[in-house]
Amino acid sequence: MAAETPTRPAWPELTKGLWRENPVFVAVLGLCPAMAVTNSLRNGLVMGTATAFVLVGSSLLVSALRRAIPREVRISIYIIIIATFVTTVDFTLAALMPDAHKQLGAFISLIVVNCLILGRQEAFASKNGVGLSVADAAGMAGGFTIALSLIGAVRELLGSGSLLGLRVLGSWFEPWAIMILPPGGFLTLGMLLVVFSWLRARAEERRRHESARTEAA
């Protein structure tokens, strides 16, 4: 295992998941919940928060125990740790937010198989210290929650004319029912992927211009 570099700052690890390596819009991971449960902003927020709790908790434990976990059984142990956090979220939501729990249904249990979570354990938490791993997990979880909330907000706004259940668009607006149905998830995600790719390409272009100008100077 790679030793942790003590001087490595946590800030870049925290911020990379929000934009540069956003799990949904850049890495295109965890698309199943990103499309299936995001028919409202509230569902996106709850699912994102539940996933964030599991991701940060699992990364913290996997990182802290990384030297004690034999390589041969590491994946099984990661899954046990992740499943424990997921079941904790499942019970807690059922107790505190029964309506949201009912709406999200099987997707709460399916957080166990979200490739984003296992991927971060294998790629980052098992090779880095607790501080960096928690920062990485929090950043990725933040990026995931932002992505789900954004998809949920667009779908709820166009599909129901409301946000968080509050009517935003006036009576003149005829809701597009398709947006809160499964095809709406595909349409919204596709649209947002195009926007994010365009923004990334523009930023890249600007960076190239800047460096060319600096070299010329």
Next chain:
Amino acid sequence: MTPVETRSEPSSLRLVLTLGLTGLLSGLVLVGIYLATKPRIERNQAEALQRAIFRVLPGTESTTPMVLRDGRLTEWTEPGRPPEDGTIYAGFDAQGALVGYAIPADGSGFMDTIRLIYGFDPSRKVIVGMQVLDSRETPGLGDKIVGDEAFHANFRALAVEPDIVPVKHETTAPNQVDCITGATISSEAVVSILDRSAKRWVPVVAPADGGTPPQVSEVRDGR
């Protein structure tokens, strides 16, 4: 040439112990969480059940849990919650007249057990409403049994005799249920649960000789 770094393999015993210990700790944590959240979850379920009773029995103003004792349907008067199995709920209107019975039922779905409740009108021998209380059917497909309007319209006056029958297109008889396209297995599971439950409860709440079972009237008269 640099020597290849060798890594000593852990013994099988260590692997087994590590996995066993992780599983044990995980189990302990889950038991703790389960015990901590159980009372709240049960209270939520009781409230959801109460709301569902009023929804599947339109016109109901008050309800009474009823249990089968020695083949007789009697009111649950003991302290605490009635047993989950074998309890149904009699619904009464504002004048205290019997509207019908809300009957919980469950059975296997496509993914897991489906728990539902349905309203039964004993005078017409028809199901007058159905609500899924708990299911883990495939999201986007099987879970349509929870909220699909057209599917739920099947249960506004569904005859239970001789059998409740699932069909794939238009219904042609009052005892048929039009299944949801793309959720056929889950729809058929709901029909099967209803049919099995109706066969158990209809002879109790709507005897073949007609009329309301005397035990229910006795309960109301005694108030």
